Structures are given as C-alpha cells and as structure tokens.
Amino acid sequence: MNPIDCMQRAIELAQLGLYSTSPNPRVGCVIVNQGRIVGEGWHVRAGHAHAEVHALRQAGAAAAGATAYVTLEPCCHFGSTPPCADALINAGVKQVVIAMVDPNPQVAGQGVRRLRAAGISVAFGLLEQQARQLNRGFIKRMVTGLPLVRVKMGISLDGRTAMHSGESQWITGPVARAETQRLRAQSSAVITGADTALRDQARLTVRKAELQLEESQACLAMERPPLRVLIDSQRRVPHDAAFFSAGPALVATTSISLTDPGEGQELLMFDAVDGQVPLEALLKTLASRGANEVLIEAGSRLVAAFARLNLVDEYIFHIAAKFLGSTAKPALDWPIDHLGDAVKLEFTSVKPLGDDLCVIARPVGAA
Amino acid sequence: MNPIDCMQRAIELAQLGLYSTSPNPRVGCVIVNQGRIVGEGWHVRAGHAHAEVHALRQAGAAAAGATAYVTLEPCCHFGSTPPCADALINAGVKQVVIAMVDPNPQVAGQGVRRLRAAGISVAFGLLEQQARQLNRGFIKRMVTGLPLVRVKMGISLDGRTAMHSGESQWITGPVARAETQRLRAQSSAVITGADTALRDQARLTVRKAELQLEESQACLAMERPPLRVLIDSQRRVPHDAAFFSAGPALVATTSISLTDPGEGQELLMFDAVDGQVPLEALLKTLASRGANEVLIEAGSRLVAAFARLNLVDEYIFHIAAKFLGSTAKPALDWPIDHLGDAVKLEFTSVKPLGDDLCVIARPVGAA
Numbered sequence: 001m002n003p004i005d006c007m008q009r010a011i012e013l014a015q016l017g018l019y020s021t022s023p024n025p026r027v028g029c030v031i032v033n034q035g036r037i038v039g040e041g042w043h044v045r046a047g048h049a050h051a052e053v054h055a056l057r058q059a060g061a062a063a064a065g066a067t068a069y070v071t072l073e074p075c076c077h078f079g080s081t082p083p084c085a086d087a088l089i090n091a092g093v094k095q096v097v098i099a100m101v102d103p104n105p106q107v108a109g110q111g112v113r114r115l116r117a118a119g120i121s122v123a124f125g126l127l128e129q130q131a132r133q134l135n136r137g138f139i140k141r142m143v144t145g146l147p148l149v150r151v152k153m154g155i156s157l158d159g160r161t162a163m164h165s166g167e168s169q170w171i172t173g174p175v176a177r178a179e180t181q182r183l184r185a186q187s188s189a190v191i192t193g194a195d196t197a198l199r200d201q202a203r204l205t206v207r208k209a210e211l212q213l214e215e216s217q218a219c220l221a222m223e224r225p226p227l228r229v230l231i232d233s234q235r236r237v238p239h240d241a242a243f244f245s246a247g248p249a250l251v252a253t254t255s256i257s258l259t260d261p262g263e264g265q266e267l268l269m270f271d272a273v274d275g276q277v278p279l280e281a282l283l284k285t286l287a288s289r290g291a292n293e294v295l296i297e298a299g300s301r302l303v304a305a306f307a308r309l310n311l312v313d314e315y316i317f318h319i320a321a322k323f324l325g326s327t328a329k330p331a332l333d334w335p336i337d338h339l340g341d342a343v344k345l346e347f348t349s350v351k352p353l354g355d356d357l358c359v360i361a362r363p364v365g366a367a
Numbered sequence: 368m369n370p371i372d373c374m375q376r377a378i379e380l381a382q383l384g385l386y387s388t389s390p391n392p393r394v395g396c397v398i399v400n401q402g403r404i405v406g407e408g409w410h411v412r413a414g415h416a417h418a419e420v421h422a423l424r425q426a427g428a429a430a431a432g433a434t435a436y437v438t439l440e441p442c443c444h445f446g447s448t449p450p451c452a453d454a455l456i457n458a459g460v461k462q463v464v465i466a467m468v469d470p471n472p473q474v475a476g477q478g479v480r481r482l483r484a485a486g487i488s489v490a491f492g493l494l495e496q497q498a499r500q501l502n503r504g505f506i507k508r509m510v511t512g513l514p515l516v517r518v519k520m521g522i523s524l525d526g527r528t529a530m531h532s533g534e535s536q537w538i539t540g541p542v543a544r545a546e547t548q549r550l551r552a553q554s555s556a557v558i559t560g561a562d563t564a565l566r567d568q569a570r571l572t573v574r575k576a577e578l579q580l581e582e583s584q585a586c587l588a589m590e591r592p593p594l595r596v597l598i599d600s601q602r603r604v605p606h607d608a609a610f611f612s613a614g615p616a617l618v619a620t621t622s623i624s625l626t627d628p629g630e631g632q633e634l635l636m637f638d639a640v641d642g643q644v645p646l647e648a649l650l651k652t653l654a655s656r657g658a659n660e661v662l663i664e665a666g667s668r669l670v671a672a673f674a675r676l677n678l679v680d681e682y683i684f685h686i687a688a689k690f691l692g693s694t695a696k697p698a699l700d701w702p703i704d705h706l707g708d709a710v711k712l713e714f715t716s717v718k719p720l721g722d723d724l725c726v727i728a729r730p731v732g733a734a
Contacts, residue, residue, distance in 0.1 A: 155525075155526070156526070156709065157526070157682075157684065157698075157712065157726070157728060158522075158526040158697065158698040158699055159522070159523070159524070159525040159526015159527065159697075159698065160526065163703070163704065163705065163706050164704070165704070165705075167705065167706045168706070169706075171706075300693070304693075307690075315524075317524065319726075321711070321712040321713050321714050321728050322709045322710060322711060322712060323674075323698075323699060323701065323703070323709060323710035323712070324703060324706070324709050325699070325701045325702055325703030325708075325709070325710075326667070326671075326697035326699060326700050326701055326702055326703075327702040327703065327704070328703065330525065330526075330693035331524075331525040331526065331690075332525055332690060332692070332693060333693050334690065334692045334693055335692055335693055335694040336530070336690070336691060336692030336693075336694065336695065337530065337531065337532070337694070338530060338532075338534065339530050339534045339535070339536075339538075339691070342523065342689045342690060342691050342692070343689060343690035343692075344688070344689060345524065345688040345689060345690070346688050346722065347688050347719070347722070347724060350717055350719070350724060352714070352717070355713065355714070357714060357717060357726065359524070359686075359724065361524060361688050
C-alpha cells in the first residue's frame with residue numbers, strides 16, 4: 001500500500017468516531033510494516049484509548065520498525081490517557097506520518113518534537129485538507145474559542161420556513177429528517193429558541209431508529225447525545241413543554257424573574273444585550289464546555305440574529321419542492337435595503353435528499 | 368452499430384436543431400447499410416429539407432436495402448417540402464425505425480401506414496422518452512393547443528428576486544446569464560410584463576456573443592430569434608422603452624385607450640378578465656402562431672398570475688448564493704394560507720452554473 005492509501009484508510013477509521021468523540025477530535029491510525037497493515041485503530045470516545053493505542057495493541061510486536069499513519073499529531077501530555085507519542089516510541093515505530101498538526105497553537109508541534117527527539121522520522125501534511133475537514137469544529141474551538149456553528153433549516157423552493165400561522169411541520173420528507181437526525185448526532189450541542197419550542201413543540205432529540213445508521217454507529221451516537229440548549233431570554237417556555245419532557249437541557253436566559261430551574265434543567269444566566277441572550281457569549285460558554293460543533297434549528301428570528309452577528313459558519317438548507325407562497329414566513333427575518341448589502345455566500349455542496357434537495361452554503365470567508 | 372447506438376446518434380443530430388427548427392420539431396435521421404452509417408441528416412429550419420431528405424442525399428445509392436433511424440415518424444403530406452415517407456420508399460429503404468410517432472393525434476400513424484403499404488418493415492418506440500424530451504413543446508402544442516411554458520427566475524437562496532426598491536440587476540453571475548440566453552434562443556417566444564420592462568429596462572433579446580455556443584449553432588440561433596412578447600394590459604410601457612428599441616415586438620393588451628402601435632409593434636387585443644390580459648388565451652394565440660416553447664421572464668406578480676392558473680410546466684430557478692433578506696421581493700407574489708394549499712412540485716434537475724445553482728422543478732402532474 002502506498003502512503004496515500006494508508007492515510008486514506010486512517011481517515012476512514014477516524015470517520016467512525018463522527019458521532020462519539022466529542023469533545024475530543026476524530027482520529028484514526030494505521031500501522032504498516034513491510035507494506036502490510038498490521039494495526040488499525042480509531043478514537044471511540046473521550047476518556048477511552050486514543051487511535052494510536054488501539055492500532056499499536058493490534059500490531060503487537062509487528063509495530064517494531066513500522067510506519068504509523070495518524071490523522072492528527074499524537075499527543076504528548078497526560079490527559080485521561082498517557083501520551084500517544086510515548087506509546088509510539090516505546091513500541092519501536094520507525095516512522096510516523098501525520099496528516100495535520102495539533103490545531104491548538106499552544107501545543108502544536110510538541111508531539112512531533114518528542115517523536116523526533118526519540119530518533120523517529122516524522123512527516124506531515126499528507127491528506128491534510130481531508131483530515132481538517134473531519135474536525136472543523138474541534139479546530140475552530142482550539143484556534144478561536146468558538147464552536148463551528150451550523151444552521152439547518154427546512155425551506156420551500158420559494159425560501160419559506162412556515163406558513164404565516166406558524167404551521168410548519170413536515171415541509172421536507174423522511175430522507176431529510178434522517179439527515180437532520182444525523183446532523184444532531186454529530187453535533188456537540190443543538191440550539192433552539194423559545195418560539196420554536198413553544199410553537200412546534202420542538203424537542204431536538206436524537207432518535208435511534210430515525211438515524212438510519214449501521215447499528216454500532218447508532219449505539220455510539222445514542223451514548224453521547226448532543227447537549228440540548230434552549231435560548232429563552234424571558235423564560236417563556238413552561239416546565240411542562242415537550243422540550244423539557246424530552247430530557248436534560250441547558251436554558252440560556254437573561255431573566256431573573258423566574259430563577260427556579262425545572263427538573264433536569266440547568267440555567268445559564270447572561271447579562272441581557274438589548275433584552276436578549278448575548279449569542280456570542282453563549283457560544284463561547286458552550287465551547288469552554290467542549291462543544292466543537294453546534295447545530296442551530298430555530299425560527300427565522302433567532303437564525304437571523306446569529307447570522308447578523310456573523311456567527312454562522314454553514315447554512316444547511318433542506319429545500320422542499322414546494323411553494324409556500326408570499327405570505328409565509330421568511331427563511332431569515334433580516335431586512336436588507338440595498339443589493340450591495342446582500343449577504344454573500346458560496347455553495348459548498350448540493351445533493352438530493354429523497355424528494356428534497358440539500359444545499360450547503362457558507363458565508364464568504366467563514367471557517 | 369447496434370440499433371440503440373444508431374437512434375442515439377439520430378437524437379444527437381436532432382439536437383443540433385435546438386435553436387432553429389421552431390415552429391417545426393427537432394428531428395434527426397441516420398441511414399445504416401450493412402452495419403455502417405451511410406447517411407446522416409437533421410432538420411435545420413422550417414421551410415427547408417427534413418432530416419430524412421438530408422440523410423438520403425448523403426447515402427445516395429447506399430440507401431437501397433438500408434435501415435433508416437428517425438427520431439420522429441416521417442411525414443406523409445405535402446407541406447413546404449414533399450412527404451418524407453415517399454422519399455424513403457423511393458430510395459429503396461428496407462426498414463425504418465422510429466423513436467416516436469407523430470404527436471398530432473389527427474395524423475399519428477399515417478406515415479407508418481404509408482411505409483408499411485410500400486412493403487417497408489417499420490418498428491417504433493426505440494429511445495422514445497429521449498425523443499419526446501427533445502420536442503416537449505411541439506408535442507404539447509400538437510396535443511393540447513398550448514405551448515410548453517417555462518418560467519425562468521434568478522433568485523437568492525432565501526427565495527427573493529429583487530430588493531424592496533426594485534433593485535435586481537445581476538443577482539446571478541455570467542454563467543447563469545449565458546444559460547438564460549440559450550433558454551431564450553431555444554424558445555419560440557419570450558414573455559415579460561410591463562413592470563419588468565419599465566423597472567429593469569428588460570429587452571429579452573438574444574445576443575450572439577453571450578450565447579457561448581459553437582459558431583454554427585450561434586448563427587442558426589440568431590437567424591430565428593424568439594418572438595418578444597410584452598404583456599401590458601394598460602399600455603403603460605412607452606414607445607421609447609428599451610424593450611421596443613430592441614426590435615419588433617408583440618404587445619398583448621386590453622386597453623383601447625391607446626390603440627396606436629409604435630413602430631415594429633404588433634398589438635394583440637384581448638377582452639380583459641379582471642382588468643388583465645387573459646393569460647391562457649394569450650398562450651393559445653401564441654401556439655396557433657406556431658410557438659412550441661414559451662419562456663416567461665417576469666416579476667413576481669406576473670409569474671404568480673401564470674402559476675395560479677396552472678399554466679406553468681417548468682420552473683427554472685437560477686439560485687444565487689446570497690441572502691437578499693426578508694424585505695426583498697418574493698419569487699412569486701402568491702399568498703397561501705394553509706400548508707395543505709402549498710404548491711407541490713418535483714425537482715427534475717439540479718446543476719451548478721458557475722457560482723450559482725440551476726434548479727428545475729415541475730408542478731406535480733405537468734407536461
């Protein structure tokens with residue numbers, strides 16, 4: 001196997017942790033000796049062994065003199081597990097090929113230095129773009145202290161999310177709903193607003209059967225559900241709302257009139273800005289708790305509030321082949337007067353989702 | 368060559384008439400003798416030789432005993448050219464394979480009967496769907512007396528066509544504009560409304576350089592430009608408007624207050640329905656003049672008027688990666704109250720157009 005195929009395999013392995021490694025990054029490792037793979041591993045979840053350790057265990061004595069392909073620079077500090085750089089050194093690995101260095105500027109390169117100091121040859125940059133793609137949220141959090149923020153909306157072809165009355169259930173079909181479930185499952189946190197919680201009885205839960213994932217992936221996803229976050233500046237959503245009945249939740253609020261959290265609720269109080277929860281501060285708090293990827297599923301007002309603060313990295317539109325008409329609610333409640341002030345995006349992906357379309361766009365210049 | 372490849376080639380030849388055969392259908396013909404193509408032809412423009420005649424001329428004596436593949440049933444009547452069925456018979460062709468029969472129910476099958484009466488073996492239905500796709504407009508006109516109606520709109524990802532002020536130029540990019548030029552060129556008629564003619568100085572012309580077609584195709588397109596139609600119920604557009612300066616035009620109107628047509632203008636008067644030009648009657652008139660495919664490029668009010676009457680067969684949206692915001696003009700000015708009344712469409716095509724997307728949707732059950 002050539003080096004590109006080996007790293008490609010390591011990336012495939014890392015991908016298996018899509019739904020379970022948060023707050024850690026997704027990492028894969030392949031150990032190759034005399035052109036043959038002798039060990040494979042991937043990081044399953046925080047607190048458990050890293051990818052390199054799994055691969056070394058499988059390789060056993062065959063790790064001596066081998067080349068290790070790792071999607072992310074091996075760690076060199078004691079966290080909840082011992083440093084992987086040491087494990088590679090102790091196993092007698094001869095060469096390490098790394099797709100990308102540690103995104104944390106404070107520790108970047110330390111693993112590489114430790115390996116080199118032990119006489120191991122180290123190369124990096126192989127399939128770096130693909131490796132970065134796997135961990136865009138983790139990288140953004142390490143570099144900026146903010147999570148990667150995705151907005152997911154179901155809209156009609158004429159750009160509407162709900163009827164004027166608020167009626168909005170089932171605009172898109174079952175394939176789009178399963179995709180939404182997987183988006184939730186890969187996120188560290190999902191956010192909605194009081195309007196959506198009240199009007200749509202939104203719960204934002206991950207439901208195993210609806211994920212339509214292979215059993216082992218579905219199980220991993222269910223063991224690490226995303227943190228459900230409700231933005232409710234005025235505490236308008238009652239304790240018996242569907243959102244709260246569905247399980248533990250974080251409530252971001254500004255109101256002190258009703259300080260009593262309901263069962264399973266954690267209150268996060270912010271100083272109001274214009275009467276509202278300050279959104280960037282909320283995202284920073286979520287990042288400080290380890291949220292790499294945050295998914296916003298909310299109405300046109302809250303989505304527009306995030307968008308206007310340039311806090312959105314990616315818009316995921318599930319577009320239904322329907323017209324909801326000109327009195328229906330807009331995708332984003334954002335008045336713009338001049339064409340020159342239009343929000344500039346770029347399309348990054350288009351694919352069919354059953355009878356619907358999935359169109360992904362990023363603000364020009366986003367993470 | 369097997370029969371499928373032969374008919375595929377005939378369809379490719381027919382396609383060469385995309386911009387020039389109107390009001391006639393696009394037709395291609397391939398003549399095969401002993402497994403070898405000995406003649407090819409396609410219909411270039413109305414009044415000129417049909418596809419079969421071109422192919423027979425090329426084949427010469429080699430047509431005797433050959434098989435002819437034709438995308439449309441050969442004609443059996445004297446129009447502006449002699450019947451093609453007779454030409455095939457006289458050339459001594461042994462077998463004729465036809466993709467689709469004549470769509471006109473009054474003449475369907477007559478060509479086949481004439482060929483069979485002369486002892487020629489006739490088969491039909493090979494690649495019929497592809498052949499029908501070439502001439503959807505012609506077929507619809509023959510069967511229903513109405514043209515195929517396409518709406519083309521440039522919209523933002525949030526479903527808006529223009530700012531509240533009317534500002535709308537250049538929402539989409541140059542690749543989308545070239546595609547729009549080709550859509551105009553393949554149409555028999557292009558329609559706009561007074562609002563668009565007044566506000567955007569729309570001309571709806573085909574401009575050779577902007578077609579971005581191979582030279583011979585571009586020349587053919589320029590020799591048969593689409594009829595430019597302005598719907599102006601109240602005769603609001605002045606004679607010196609850009610639309611009229613750009614060349615001859617048909618004005619569909621109801622007003623008798625200003626009966627004087629400007630230079631190069633033809634007036635088409637209708638009895639007003641709710642003060643407006645009756646749109647189905649206009650389309651019937653255009654069909655009776657030979658319009659197979661009609662392209663509507665208009666504002667949200669006129670587009671919605673056609674849509675609400677179920678007169679639109681296909682929506683072609685060029686979607687720009689932009690948000691124009693919630694105060695901008697809707698794609699269709701069509702108030703709908705209940706989700707159950709939403710207009711149901713189906714996506715038939717999605718492709719990138721430079722930085723924009725082209726999404727084509729048809730009303731469920733359209734032609």
